[in-house]
Amino acid sequence: MITHQRNYQENPRFRAHRILLGMHTISLINYKGGVGKTTLTANLGTELAFRGYKVLLIDLDPQASLTFSLVFPSVWDKDCRESRTIKNWFEALTNNNLSLRFADLIVQPAKVNKRIKDWGGAGSVSLVCSHLGLISLDMELAVLVIGANPRQSALNFLQTHTHLRSGLESVSDDYDFIFFDCPANFNISTQSGIIASDFYIIPAIPDYLSILGIDQLEVQVKRLVEDYNHYAEFLEDRILINPKRLGVVFTMLSLYGKSPIAVQKAYIAKVRQKHIPYFNSFIRENKTVYGIAPEIGIPVSLQASNKKNNQLVRAELENFADEFLKLINQKIRKTNQYPTCEQKT
Template identity: 30%
Template sequence: MATTTVAVINQKGGTGKTTTTINLGSALSKLGKRVLLVDLDPQGNLSYSLAVTEPKATLADAFLGNTTLQEVLVEKDGLWIAPGSNELVDIEISLVSQPEREKFLYSMLKDLKGFDYILIDCPPSLSVLTLNALTASDEVLIPLQMEVLTLQGLDQILNTVQKIKKAFNPKLKIKGIVVVMFDMRRKLSLEVLEYLQQNVKEHIFKQSIRLNVKLAEAPSFGRSIMEYDATSNGAKDYMALAEEFITR
Protein backbone atom coordinates (compact mmCIF):
# COMPACT_ATOMS: atom_id res chain seq x y z
CA MET A 1 0.00 0.00 0.00
CA ALA A 2 1.31 3.43 -0.95
CA THR A 3 1.49 6.08 1.76
CA THR A 4 -1.53 8.39 1.99
CA THR A 5 -0.77 11.81 3.46
CA VAL A 6 -3.69 13.65 5.02
CA ALA A 7 -3.77 17.27 6.20
CA VAL A 8 -6.16 17.77 9.13
CA ILE A 9 -7.16 21.41 8.94
CA ASN A 10 -9.42 24.01 10.47
CA GLN A 11 -8.43 27.67 10.72
CA LYS A 12 -10.08 28.01 14.15
CA GLY A 13 -8.53 26.77 17.36
CA GLY A 14 -10.37 24.44 19.72
CA THR A 15 -12.25 22.63 16.97
CA GLY A 16 -11.09 19.08 17.71
CA LYS A 17 -8.35 19.10 15.07
CA THR A 18 -5.57 17.76 17.29
CA THR A 19 -7.95 15.35 19.04
CA THR A 20 -9.01 13.96 15.67
CA THR A 21 -5.45 13.65 14.37
CA ILE A 22 -4.33 11.71 17.46
CA ASN A 23 -7.33 9.46 17.90
CA LEU A 24 -8.03 8.71 14.25
CA GLY A 25 -4.32 7.87 13.95
CA SER A 26 -4.48 5.63 17.03
CA ALA A 27 -7.60 3.86 15.73
CA LEU A 28 -5.96 3.30 12.33
CA SER A 29 -2.97 1.83 14.17
CA LYS A 30 -5.27 -0.53 16.07
CA LEU A 31 -6.62 -1.65 12.68
CA GLY A 32 -3.11 -2.69 11.67
CA LYS A 33 -2.01 0.43 9.81
CA ARG A 34 1.40 2.02 10.30
CA VAL A 35 0.75 5.67 11.12
CA LEU A 36 2.89 8.79 11.42
CA LEU A 37 1.52 11.91 13.13
CA VAL A 38 3.17 15.20 12.17
CA ASP A 39 2.78 18.02 14.71
CA LEU A 40 2.98 21.09 12.47
CA ASP A 41 1.29 23.40 14.97
CA PRO A 42 3.76 25.73 16.79
CA GLN A 43 1.67 25.28 19.93
CA GLY A 44 2.78 21.64 19.98
CA ASN A 45 -0.53 20.40 21.37
CA LEU A 46 -0.31 17.02 19.66
CA SER A 47 3.14 16.33 21.09
CA TYR A 48 2.06 17.45 24.55
CA SER A 49 -1.12 15.35 24.38
CA LEU A 50 1.00 12.24 23.79
CA ALA A 51 3.57 13.20 26.46
CA VAL A 52 6.33 13.78 23.89
CA THR A 53 7.58 16.85 25.74
CA GLU A 54 11.38 16.55 25.62
CA PRO A 55 12.36 14.96 22.30
CA LYS A 56 15.99 14.98 21.19
CA ALA A 57 14.98 16.96 18.11
CA THR A 58 11.78 18.40 16.65
CA LEU A 59 10.20 19.13 13.30
CA ALA A 60 11.78 22.59 13.44
CA ASP A 61 15.26 20.99 13.38
CA ALA A 62 14.28 19.04 10.27
CA PHE A 63 13.04 22.21 8.57
CA LEU A 64 16.39 23.87 9.34
CA GLY A 65 18.28 20.92 7.87
CA ASN A 66 20.00 20.19 11.19
CA THR A 67 18.72 16.61 11.08
CA THR A 68 16.59 14.35 8.89
CA LEU A 69 12.91 13.88 9.54
CA GLN A 70 13.55 10.17 10.12
CA GLU A 71 15.86 11.01 13.03
CA VAL A 72 13.22 13.25 14.62
CA LEU A 73 10.55 10.54 14.88
CA VAL A 74 9.44 9.24 18.28
CA GLU A 75 7.42 6.06 18.84
CA LYS A 76 4.53 6.06 21.35
CA ASP A 77 1.73 3.53 21.82
CA GLY A 78 2.07 2.07 18.35
CA LEU A 79 2.24 5.48 16.65
CA TRP A 80 5.15 7.42 15.22
CA ILE A 81 5.28 11.14 15.97
CA ALA A 82 7.21 14.02 14.41
CA PRO A 83 7.19 16.38 17.44
CA GLY A 84 6.38 20.05 17.08
CA SER A 85 7.66 23.02 19.07
CA ASN A 86 7.17 26.76 19.35
CA GLU A 87 10.33 27.15 17.23
CA LEU A 88 8.04 26.52 14.26
CA VAL A 89 6.96 30.17 14.64
CA ASP A 90 10.49 31.21 13.62
CA ILE A 91 10.48 28.62 10.84
CA GLU A 92 7.29 30.11 9.47
CA ILE A 93 8.77 33.61 9.43
CA SER A 94 11.91 32.41 7.65
CA LEU A 95 9.94 30.42 5.06
CA VAL A 96 8.13 33.52 3.81
CA SER A 97 11.22 34.75 1.94
CA GLN A 98 12.37 31.33 0.67
CA PRO A 99 12.00 30.19 -2.95
CA GLU A 100 9.50 27.33 -3.28
CA ARG A 101 8.57 27.96 0.33
CA GLU A 102 5.55 25.66 0.00
CA LYS A 103 7.62 22.52 -0.74
CA PHE A 104 9.80 22.13 2.36
CA LEU A 105 7.55 19.63 4.12
CA TYR A 106 6.87 17.76 0.88
CA SER A 107 10.62 17.32 0.38
CA MET A 108 11.00 15.90 3.89
CA LEU A 109 8.06 13.51 3.70
CA LYS A 110 8.66 12.09 0.22
CA ASP A 111 11.70 10.10 1.37
CA LEU A 112 9.92 8.41 4.30
CA LYS A 113 9.07 4.76 3.72
CA GLY A 114 6.92 2.19 5.48
CA PHE A 115 3.89 4.23 6.55
CA ASP A 116 0.32 3.58 5.45
CA TYR A 117 -0.91 6.97 6.64
CA ILE A 118 0.73 10.28 7.51
CA LEU A 119 -1.66 12.60 9.37
CA ILE A 120 -0.58 16.24 9.63
CA ASP A 121 -1.99 18.33 12.49
CA CYS A 122 -2.00 21.81 10.94
CA PRO A 123 -1.84 25.18 12.71
CA PRO A 124 -5.19 26.88 13.43
CA SER A 125 -4.58 29.35 10.61
CA LEU A 126 -4.19 29.32 6.85
CA SER A 127 -0.48 30.05 7.10
CA VAL A 128 2.76 29.16 5.30
CA LEU A 129 3.02 26.01 7.43
CA THR A 130 -0.52 25.03 6.44
CA LEU A 131 0.42 25.75 2.82
CA ASN A 132 3.31 23.29 3.26
CA ALA A 133 0.95 20.66 4.65
CA LEU A 134 -1.53 21.03 1.80
CA THR A 135 1.22 20.90 -0.82
CA ALA A 136 2.60 17.72 0.76
CA SER A 137 -0.77 15.97 1.16
CA ASP A 138 -2.94 13.73 -0.95
CA GLU A 139 -6.12 14.45 1.00
CA VAL A 140 -7.70 16.96 3.38
CA LEU A 141 -9.76 16.06 6.44
CA ILE A 142 -11.85 18.81 8.04
CA PRO A 143 -13.11 18.41 11.63
CA LEU A 144 -16.15 20.64 12.19
CA GLN A 145 -18.25 21.57 15.18
CA MET A 146 -21.92 22.11 14.48
CA GLU A 147 -21.97 25.86 15.16
CA VAL A 148 -23.26 28.72 12.99
CA LEU A 149 -19.80 30.28 12.51
CA THR A 150 -18.58 26.90 11.30
CA LEU A 151 -20.29 27.48 7.96
CA GLN A 152 -18.39 30.68 7.27
CA GLY A 153 -15.08 29.05 8.19
CA LEU A 154 -15.79 26.02 6.00
CA ASP A 155 -16.18 28.21 2.91
CA GLN A 156 -12.77 29.71 3.60
CA ILE A 157 -11.16 26.29 3.97
CA LEU A 158 -12.73 24.96 0.77
CA ASN A 159 -11.65 28.03 -1.18
CA THR A 160 -8.09 27.71 0.11
CA VAL A 161 -7.91 24.03 -0.84
CA GLN A 162 -9.08 24.84 -4.37
CA LYS A 163 -6.47 27.59 -4.75
CA ILE A 164 -3.65 25.31 -3.58
CA LYS A 165 -4.88 22.49 -5.81
CA LYS A 166 -4.74 24.85 -8.77
CA ALA A 167 -1.40 26.47 -7.94
CA PHE A 168 0.72 23.80 -6.22
CA ASN A 169 -0.85 20.37 -5.82
CA PRO A 170 -3.25 19.17 -8.55
CA LYS A 171 -3.69 15.74 -6.88
CA LEU A 172 -5.08 17.24 -3.65
CA LYS A 173 -8.64 16.23 -2.81
CA ILE A 174 -10.97 16.61 0.14
CA LYS A 175 -11.39 13.31 1.96
CA GLY A 176 -14.34 14.63 3.90
CA ILE A 177 -15.79 16.49 6.85
CA VAL A 178 -15.86 14.93 10.33
CA VAL A 179 -18.52 16.19 12.71
CA VAL A 180 -16.87 16.57 16.14
CA MET A 181 -18.00 17.50 19.67
CA PHE A 182 -21.49 16.55 18.53
CA ASP A 183 -24.34 16.95 21.00
CA MET A 184 -27.56 15.43 19.67
CA ARG A 185 -29.52 17.09 22.48
CA ARG A 186 -28.85 20.55 21.01
CA LYS A 187 -31.34 21.62 18.39
CA LEU A 188 -28.76 23.96 16.81
CA SER A 189 -26.30 21.10 16.28
CA LEU A 190 -28.92 19.10 14.41
CA GLU A 191 -29.97 22.12 12.34
CA VAL A 192 -26.40 22.95 11.28
CA LEU A 193 -25.74 19.32 10.37
CA GLU A 194 -28.91 19.19 8.29
CA TYR A 195 -27.89 22.40 6.51
CA LEU A 196 -24.45 20.98 5.73
CA GLN A 197 -25.90 17.74 4.40
CA GLN A 198 -28.22 19.66 2.09
CA ASN A 199 -25.85 22.41 0.92
CA VAL A 200 -22.27 21.12 0.95
CA LYS A 201 -21.20 18.81 -1.86
CA GLU A 202 -18.15 17.52 0.03
CA HIS A 203 -18.42 14.12 1.72
CA ILE A 204 -19.60 14.18 5.35
CA PHE A 205 -18.57 11.07 7.27
CA LYS A 206 -21.54 9.18 8.67
CA GLN A 207 -19.69 8.57 11.93
CA SER A 208 -19.69 11.69 14.09
CA ILE A 209 -17.64 12.18 17.26
CA ARG A 210 -19.85 12.72 20.29
CA LEU A 211 -19.05 15.05 23.16
CA ASN A 212 -17.15 12.86 25.58
CA VAL A 213 -15.48 13.64 28.91
CA LYS A 214 -12.90 10.86 28.44
CA LEU A 215 -11.71 12.48 25.20
CA ALA A 216 -11.03 15.69 27.10
CA GLU A 217 -9.23 13.82 29.91
CA ALA A 218 -6.92 11.66 27.79
CA PRO A 219 -4.31 14.37 26.92
CA SER A 220 -3.74 15.01 30.64
CA PHE A 221 -2.45 11.44 30.85
CA GLY A 222 -0.42 11.66 27.63
CA ARG A 223 -2.47 8.96 25.90
CA SER A 224 -4.79 8.57 22.98
CA ILE A 225 -8.39 7.69 23.83
CA MET A 226 -7.70 4.11 22.66
CA GLU A 227 -5.03 3.73 25.33
CA TYR A 228 -6.77 5.80 28.02
CA ASP A 229 -10.24 4.24 27.84
CA ALA A 230 -10.99 1.88 24.97
CA THR A 231 -14.55 1.34 26.24
CA SER A 232 -15.52 5.05 26.12
CA ASN A 233 -17.86 6.55 23.55
CA GLY A 234 -14.92 8.59 22.25
CA ALA A 235 -12.90 5.45 21.53
CA LYS A 236 -15.87 3.72 19.91
CA ASP A 237 -16.59 6.76 17.72
CA TYR A 238 -12.99 7.13 16.50
CA MET A 239 -12.69 3.40 15.82
CA ALA A 240 -15.86 3.49 13.73
CA LEU A 241 -14.56 6.61 11.96
CA ALA A 242 -11.27 4.84 11.18
CA GLU A 243 -13.11 1.91 9.64
CA GLU A 244 -15.18 4.28 7.50
CA PHE A 245 -12.02 6.29 6.67
CA ILE A 246 -10.25 3.20 5.29
CA THR A 247 -13.20 2.07 3.17
CA ARG A 248 -13.94 5.56 1.78
Protein backbone atom coordinates (compact mmCIF):
# COMPACT_ATOMS: atom_id res chain seq x y z
CA MET A 1 0.00 0.00 0.00
CA ILE A 2 1.35 3.42 -0.92
CA THR A 3 1.50 5.79 2.02
CA HIS A 4 3.33 8.89 3.16
CA GLN A 5 2.30 10.91 0.14
CA ARG A 6 3.46 14.50 0.35
CA ASN A 7 1.37 17.57 -0.30
CA TYR A 8 3.21 20.74 -1.22
CA GLN A 9 0.44 23.08 -0.16
CA GLU A 10 0.37 21.68 3.38
CA ASN A 11 4.12 21.70 4.03
CA PRO A 12 5.49 25.12 5.07
CA ARG A 13 9.15 24.03 4.82
CA PHE A 14 8.87 24.14 1.03
CA ARG A 15 8.18 27.86 1.26
CA ALA A 16 11.02 28.51 3.69
CA HIS A 17 13.36 30.13 1.17
CA ARG A 18 13.03 33.16 -1.04
CA ILE A 19 14.34 32.52 -4.52
CA LEU A 20 15.45 35.08 -7.06
CA LEU A 21 13.43 35.82 -10.14
CA GLY A 22 14.71 34.67 -13.51
CA MET A 23 16.01 31.48 -15.10
CA HIS A 24 19.02 29.77 -13.55
CA THR A 25 21.14 27.18 -15.37
CA ILE A 26 23.22 24.51 -13.61
CA SER A 27 25.60 21.83 -14.89
CA LEU A 28 26.32 18.64 -12.97
CA ILE A 29 29.83 17.53 -13.89
CA ASN A 30 32.55 15.06 -12.93
CA TYR A 31 35.27 13.29 -14.91
CA LYS A 32 34.38 10.02 -13.21
CA GLY A 33 31.30 8.09 -14.22
CA GLY A 34 29.02 6.31 -11.78
CA VAL A 35 29.10 9.04 -9.14
CA GLY A 36 25.37 9.79 -9.18
CA LYS A 37 25.16 12.75 -11.58
CA THR A 38 22.03 11.41 -13.25
CA THR A 39 20.37 10.36 -10.01
CA LEU A 40 21.01 13.78 -8.51
CA THR A 41 19.81 15.62 -11.63
CA ALA A 42 16.57 13.64 -11.85
CA ASN A 43 15.73 13.92 -8.16
CA LEU A 44 16.69 17.56 -7.67
CA GLY A 45 14.79 18.54 -10.79
CA THR A 46 11.62 16.69 -9.85
CA GLU A 47 11.82 17.86 -6.23
CA LEU A 48 11.97 21.48 -7.35
CA ALA A 49 9.11 20.89 -9.77
CA PHE A 50 7.04 19.48 -6.93
CA ARG A 51 7.78 22.65 -4.98
CA GLY A 52 6.31 24.79 -7.72
CA TYR A 53 9.16 25.50 -10.13
CA LYS A 54 9.20 24.96 -13.87
CA VAL A 55 12.24 22.77 -14.54
CA LEU A 56 13.94 21.74 -17.78
CA LEU A 57 16.37 18.80 -17.70
CA ILE A 58 18.82 18.44 -20.60
CA ASP A 59 20.59 15.11 -21.07
CA LEU A 60 24.02 15.75 -22.60
CA ASP A 61 25.29 12.24 -21.91
CA PRO A 62 25.14 9.81 -24.88
CA GLN A 63 24.43 7.00 -22.42
CA ALA A 64 21.01 8.66 -22.02
CA SER A 65 20.51 7.46 -18.44
CA LEU A 66 18.59 10.60 -17.49
CA THR A 67 16.42 10.22 -20.57
CA PHE A 68 15.44 6.66 -19.73
CA SER A 69 14.89 7.55 -16.09
CA LEU A 70 11.96 9.73 -17.15
CA VAL A 71 10.88 8.40 -20.56
CA PHE A 72 10.34 4.74 -21.35
CA PRO A 73 12.56 3.42 -24.18
CA SER A 74 9.51 2.52 -26.28
CA VAL A 75 8.23 6.10 -26.05
CA TRP A 76 11.68 7.52 -26.86
CA ASP A 77 12.02 5.21 -29.85
CA LYS A 78 8.62 6.22 -31.21
CA ASP A 79 8.50 9.93 -30.41
CA CYS A 80 12.05 11.19 -29.91
CA ARG A 81 14.76 9.12 -31.57
CA GLU A 82 14.68 10.75 -35.00
CA SER A 83 13.88 14.38 -34.37
CA ARG A 84 13.58 15.29 -30.67
CA THR A 85 16.95 14.86 -28.95
CA ILE A 86 19.87 17.12 -28.11
CA LYS A 87 21.72 15.40 -30.95
CA ASN A 88 19.35 17.11 -33.38
CA TRP A 89 20.28 20.49 -31.95
CA PHE A 90 24.01 19.97 -32.41
CA GLU A 91 23.43 18.40 -35.84
CA ALA A 92 21.67 21.59 -36.89
CA LEU A 93 24.98 23.35 -36.34
CA THR A 94 26.94 20.91 -38.50
CA ASN A 95 24.24 21.00 -41.20
CA ASN A 96 23.71 24.76 -40.96
CA ASN A 97 20.02 24.16 -40.29
CA LEU A 98 18.68 27.49 -39.05
CA SER A 99 15.02 26.46 -39.04
CA LEU A 100 15.12 24.11 -36.03
CA ARG A 101 13.60 25.59 -32.88
CA PHE A 102 14.96 24.48 -29.52
CA ALA A 103 11.43 24.37 -28.13
CA ASP A 104 10.56 21.65 -30.65
CA LEU A 105 13.02 19.27 -28.94
CA ILE A 106 11.39 19.51 -25.51
CA VAL A 107 9.15 16.71 -24.26
CA GLN A 108 6.96 16.44 -21.17
CA PRO A 109 7.49 13.20 -19.19
CA ALA A 110 3.85 12.31 -18.63
CA LYS A 111 4.19 9.96 -15.67
CA VAL A 112 6.33 12.31 -13.60
CA ASN A 113 4.17 15.34 -14.26
CA LYS A 114 1.02 13.40 -13.40
CA ARG A 115 2.57 12.44 -10.06
CA ILE A 116 3.49 16.07 -9.36
CA LYS A 117 -0.07 17.17 -10.11
CA ASP A 118 -1.65 14.32 -8.14
CA TRP A 119 0.42 15.24 -5.09
CA GLY A 120 -0.57 18.90 -5.25
CA GLY A 121 2.64 20.25 -6.75
CA ALA A 122 2.39 23.39 -8.86
CA GLY A 123 5.46 23.02 -11.08
CA SER A 124 6.44 20.79 -13.97
CA VAL A 125 9.37 18.87 -15.46
CA SER A 126 10.38 19.08 -19.11
CA LEU A 127 13.15 17.12 -20.81
CA VAL A 128 15.46 17.26 -23.80
CA CYS A 129 16.43 13.66 -24.46
CA SER A 130 19.87 12.38 -25.37
CA HIS A 131 21.02 10.00 -28.11
CA LEU A 132 23.87 7.52 -28.47
CA GLY A 133 24.87 9.32 -31.65
CA LEU A 134 26.26 12.18 -29.56
CA ILE A 135 29.51 10.22 -29.29
CA SER A 136 30.42 10.57 -32.97
CA LEU A 137 28.79 13.99 -33.27
CA ASP A 138 31.13 15.35 -30.61
CA MET A 139 34.06 14.59 -32.92
CA GLU A 140 32.34 16.36 -35.81
CA LEU A 141 31.83 19.42 -33.63
CA ALA A 142 35.53 19.44 -32.73
CA VAL A 143 36.38 19.72 -36.43
CA LEU A 144 34.18 22.82 -36.73
CA VAL A 145 36.40 24.69 -34.28
CA ILE A 146 39.42 24.56 -36.60
CA GLY A 147 40.05 27.82 -38.45
CA ALA A 148 42.47 29.16 -41.06
CA ASN A 149 43.77 31.85 -38.69
CA PRO A 150 43.47 32.75 -34.98
CA ARG A 151 40.51 35.05 -35.54
CA GLN A 152 38.59 32.45 -37.53
CA SER A 153 39.41 29.76 -34.97
CA ALA A 154 38.09 32.03 -32.22
CA LEU A 155 34.87 32.74 -34.11
CA ASN A 156 34.40 29.03 -34.86
CA PHE A 157 34.98 28.21 -31.20
CA LEU A 158 32.36 30.73 -30.11
CA GLN A 159 29.80 29.62 -32.69
CA THR A 160 30.18 25.96 -31.71
CA HIS A 161 30.30 26.40 -27.96
CA THR A 162 27.45 28.94 -27.71
CA HIS A 163 25.02 26.99 -29.87
CA LEU A 164 23.38 25.38 -26.83
CA ARG A 165 23.20 28.64 -24.90
CA SER A 166 21.66 30.37 -27.91
CA GLY A 167 18.93 27.76 -28.02
CA LEU A 168 18.11 28.30 -24.36
CA GLU A 169 17.60 32.02 -24.89
CA SER A 170 14.46 31.22 -26.85
CA VAL A 171 12.90 29.35 -23.88
CA SER A 172 14.32 31.42 -21.01
CA ASP A 173 10.90 32.79 -20.06
CA ASP A 174 9.44 29.31 -19.76
CA TYR A 175 11.61 27.89 -16.95
CA ASP A 176 12.94 28.71 -13.52
CA PHE A 177 15.74 26.13 -13.55
CA ILE A 178 17.59 24.29 -16.31
CA PHE A 179 19.88 21.40 -15.37
CA PHE A 180 22.49 19.78 -17.62
CA ASP A 181 23.38 16.16 -16.93
CA CYS A 182 26.90 16.12 -18.40
CA PRO A 183 28.89 13.05 -19.50
CA ALA A 184 32.01 11.91 -17.65
CA ASN A 185 34.38 13.78 -19.96
CA PHE A 186 35.25 17.33 -20.96
CA ASN A 187 34.24 17.18 -24.61
CA ILE A 188 32.29 19.85 -26.45
CA SER A 189 28.89 18.76 -25.11
CA THR A 190 30.12 19.18 -21.52
CA GLN A 191 31.86 22.45 -22.37
CA SER A 192 28.67 23.72 -24.00
CA GLY A 193 26.73 22.93 -20.84
CA ILE A 194 29.23 24.78 -18.65
CA ILE A 195 29.30 27.80 -20.97
CA ALA A 196 25.49 27.92 -20.81
CA SER A 197 25.50 27.61 -17.00
CA ASP A 198 25.28 30.13 -14.20
CA PHE A 199 26.46 27.48 -11.73
CA TYR A 200 27.89 23.99 -11.58
CA ILE A 201 27.75 21.15 -9.06
CA ILE A 202 30.26 18.32 -8.69
CA PRO A 203 28.72 15.05 -7.47
CA ALA A 204 31.44 12.81 -6.03
CA ILE A 205 31.78 9.61 -4.06
CA PRO A 206 34.12 10.16 -1.09
CA ASP A 207 36.78 7.76 -2.34
CA TYR A 208 40.26 8.04 -3.85
CA LEU A 209 39.39 8.04 -7.55
CA SER A 210 36.41 10.39 -7.32
CA ILE A 211 38.22 12.96 -5.21
CA LEU A 212 41.37 12.77 -7.32
CA GLY A 213 39.70 14.34 -10.35
CA ILE A 214 38.10 17.31 -8.60
CA ASP A 215 41.22 19.50 -8.72
CA GLN A 216 41.83 18.79 -12.40
CA LEU A 217 38.18 19.42 -13.20
CA GLU A 218 38.40 22.83 -11.58
CA VAL A 219 41.52 23.61 -13.63
CA GLN A 220 39.70 22.65 -16.83
CA VAL A 221 36.65 24.76 -16.01
CA LYS A 222 38.85 27.76 -15.25
CA ARG A 223 40.76 27.29 -18.50
CA LEU A 224 37.54 26.97 -20.50
CA VAL A 225 36.18 30.19 -19.01
CA GLU A 226 39.44 32.03 -19.72
CA ASP A 227 39.58 30.77 -23.31
CA TYR A 228 35.96 31.63 -23.97
CA ASN A 229 36.23 35.14 -22.56
CA HIS A 230 39.45 35.71 -24.50
CA TYR A 231 37.84 34.62 -27.77
CA ALA A 232 34.80 36.78 -26.99
CA GLU A 233 37.03 39.84 -27.48
CA PHE A 234 36.70 39.23 -31.23
CA LEU A 235 32.99 40.07 -31.01
CA GLU A 236 31.51 43.55 -30.90
CA ASP A 237 28.81 42.43 -28.49
CA ARG A 238 30.97 40.66 -25.93
CA ILE A 239 29.12 38.47 -23.46
CA LEU A 240 31.52 37.05 -20.90
CA ILE A 241 30.80 33.94 -18.85
CA ASN A 242 31.45 33.25 -15.18
CA PRO A 243 29.88 29.96 -14.04
CA LYS A 244 30.08 29.73 -10.27
CA ARG A 245 30.84 26.56 -8.37
CA LEU A 246 28.09 25.69 -5.90
CA GLY A 247 30.13 22.87 -4.41
CA VAL A 248 30.74 19.15 -4.20
CA VAL A 249 27.84 16.87 -3.32
CA PHE A 250 28.92 13.63 -1.70
CA THR A 251 26.94 10.68 -3.03
CA MET A 252 26.69 6.94 -2.46
CA LEU A 253 27.70 7.25 1.17
CA SER A 254 27.81 4.23 3.45
CA LEU A 255 26.52 5.22 6.86
CA TYR A 256 27.27 3.98 10.34
CA GLY A 257 24.41 5.31 12.37
CA LYS A 258 23.77 8.74 10.89
CA SER A 259 27.34 9.47 9.80
CA PRO A 260 29.55 8.31 6.92
CA ILE A 261 31.88 5.41 7.67
CA ALA A 262 35.42 6.30 8.77
CA VAL A 263 37.15 5.84 5.42
CA GLN A 264 34.64 8.12 3.67
CA LYS A 265 34.94 10.70 6.45
CA ALA A 266 38.67 10.79 5.76
CA TYR A 267 38.13 11.65 2.09
CA ILE A 268 35.55 14.29 2.98
CA ALA A 269 38.16 15.79 5.30
CA LYS A 270 40.65 15.90 2.41
CA VAL A 271 38.20 17.94 0.36
CA ARG A 272 37.71 20.28 3.31
CA GLN A 273 41.50 20.65 3.73
CA LYS A 274 41.73 21.78 0.11
CA HIS A 275 39.16 24.49 0.88
CA ILE A 276 36.82 23.10 -1.74
CA PRO A 277 33.24 23.99 -0.77
CA TYR A 278 30.82 21.12 -0.37
CA PHE A 279 27.18 20.64 0.56
CA ASN A 280 26.35 19.64 4.11
CA SER A 281 23.60 17.46 2.68
CA PHE A 282 24.68 14.08 1.36
CA ILE A 283 23.12 11.23 -0.58
CA ARG A 284 23.45 7.72 0.82
CA GLU A 285 23.93 4.61 -1.26
CA ASN A 286 20.79 2.52 -1.53
CA LYS A 287 20.62 0.32 -4.60
CA THR A 288 17.18 -0.99 -3.66
CA VAL A 289 15.51 2.41 -3.44
CA TYR A 290 17.35 4.14 -6.28
CA GLY A 291 17.64 1.09 -8.51
CA ILE A 292 13.93 0.69 -9.17
CA ALA A 293 13.30 4.37 -10.01
CA PRO A 294 14.24 4.28 -13.74
CA GLU A 295 12.20 1.12 -14.25
CA ILE A 296 9.01 2.72 -12.97
CA GLY A 297 9.76 6.16 -14.45
CA ILE A 298 9.39 8.01 -11.14
CA PRO A 299 12.44 9.44 -9.30
CA VAL A 300 12.76 8.67 -5.60
CA SER A 301 11.82 12.22 -4.63
CA LEU A 302 8.30 11.51 -5.92
CA GLN A 303 7.90 7.97 -4.64
CA ALA A 304 5.56 7.29 -1.75
CA SER A 305 6.41 4.53 0.70
CA ASN A 306 5.92 3.59 4.33
CA LYS A 307 9.32 1.89 4.47
CA LYS A 308 11.86 3.57 6.72
CA ASN A 309 14.74 3.37 4.24
CA ASN A 310 12.68 5.02 1.52
CA GLN A 311 11.68 7.82 3.86
CA LEU A 312 15.28 8.41 4.95
CA VAL A 313 16.49 8.58 1.35
CA ARG A 314 13.73 10.96 0.38
CA ALA A 315 14.42 13.15 3.42
CA GLU A 316 18.04 13.48 2.28
CA LEU A 317 16.88 14.60 -1.15
CA GLU A 318 14.56 17.17 0.42
CA ASN A 319 17.42 18.46 2.59
CA PHE A 320 19.65 18.75 -0.45
CA ALA A 321 16.98 20.72 -2.32
CA ASP A 322 16.63 23.04 0.69
CA GLU A 323 20.37 23.65 0.79
CA PHE A 324 20.54 24.08 -2.98
CA LEU A 325 17.88 26.80 -2.99
CA LYS A 326 19.48 28.59 -0.06
CA LEU A 327 22.97 28.45 -1.55
CA ILE A 328 22.02 29.51 -5.05
CA ASN A 329 20.15 32.46 -3.60
CA GLN A 330 23.17 33.49 -1.55
CA LYS A 331 25.51 33.19 -4.53
CA ILE A 332 23.38 35.44 -6.69
CA ARG A 333 22.87 38.01 -3.95
CA LYS A 334 26.63 38.44 -3.59
CA THR A 335 27.01 39.73 -7.12
CA ASN A 336 23.59 41.09 -8.06
CA GLN A 337 20.74 43.04 -6.58
CA TYR A 338 17.56 41.50 -7.91
CA PRO A 339 14.01 41.52 -6.57
CA THR A 340 12.99 38.29 -4.88
CA CYS A 341 9.81 36.31 -4.88
CA GLU A 342 8.40 33.85 -2.40
CA GLN A 343 8.95 30.23 -3.34
CA LYS A 344 6.16 29.33 -5.73
CA THR A 345 2.93 27.81 -4.55
